[in-house]
Amino acid sequence: MDLLTQVVREAPVPLWVIDSQGLVSLANKAAIRFLGYKAEDDVVGGPSHDLLHCRRPDGTPYPKHECPIVGSGGTAPASEWFVTRAGDARPVQWTTRSIGPGLGTLLSFSPRPRTQKQIVRELRSRGPAPRTPAVQVRAELRESLCRTIASRFTDPEFTTAELAAAAHLSVRSVQALFAEAGTSPAAEIRRVRLEHARTLLAQGHAVQAACLASGFLDPGTFGRAFRQRFGCAPSQVPASLARN
Structure with a gap:
């Protein structure tokens, strides 16, 4: 040859x-x-x-x-x-x-070569990818952290460090767990607080009361965060909900 x-x-x-x-x-x-x-x-x-x-x-x-x-x-x-x-x-x-x-x-x-549409169609036909044991454990741990946030967010002293300590994890580990879901522990704590404040405002509570009851100490910080998330001032919530 x-x-x-x-x-x-x-x-x-x-x-x-x-x-x-x-x-x-x-x-x-x-x-x-x-x-x-x-x-x-x-x-x-x-x-x-x-x-x-x-x-x-x-x-x-x-x-x-x-x-x-x-x-x-x-x-x-x-x-x-x-x-x-x-x-x-x-x-x-x-x-x-x-x-x-x-x-x-x-x-x-x-x-x-497959087109982007063909790849998407193929992935959809396969259904959700099964979670590996490691991924499943991390997802369950993140859910546990979210439950801790839901039970403690009204405490103005509750921070990412407090969340990590409650789970016996390092701050970096907690941040990594939330990063996998595209967020951060601080952002999740703030989101839960703002959602709760919006509910209180819609029920007729005063802005100052809703601020303090949701874990915020500074009305100015609360107002800016609320406006950034919902697009209106806290005082506008009842009228906004009525229009919706």
């Missing part, structure tokens, strides 16, 4: 040579693996069209005379479906090139 033949057989790109009769005269290892065969002897000498795609992805026959590959001689990259030995249909992108009079056609192919 000469060096060039060996290089072709070991090339990472699937390569497939079709002779003038439409038979396979050479197939490298990458092409053989892609199509699910074990050895070169499984395909060499066989009809190229039947080995690549004797049927369409929907199971209907694919007549040889409709195949754009056999006899093409040379073409720009195009898309097709190849069918593996096991019967799996795989989308590919292929190109051909004539390798000289009487020598046949060189076919090279590779898996067709």
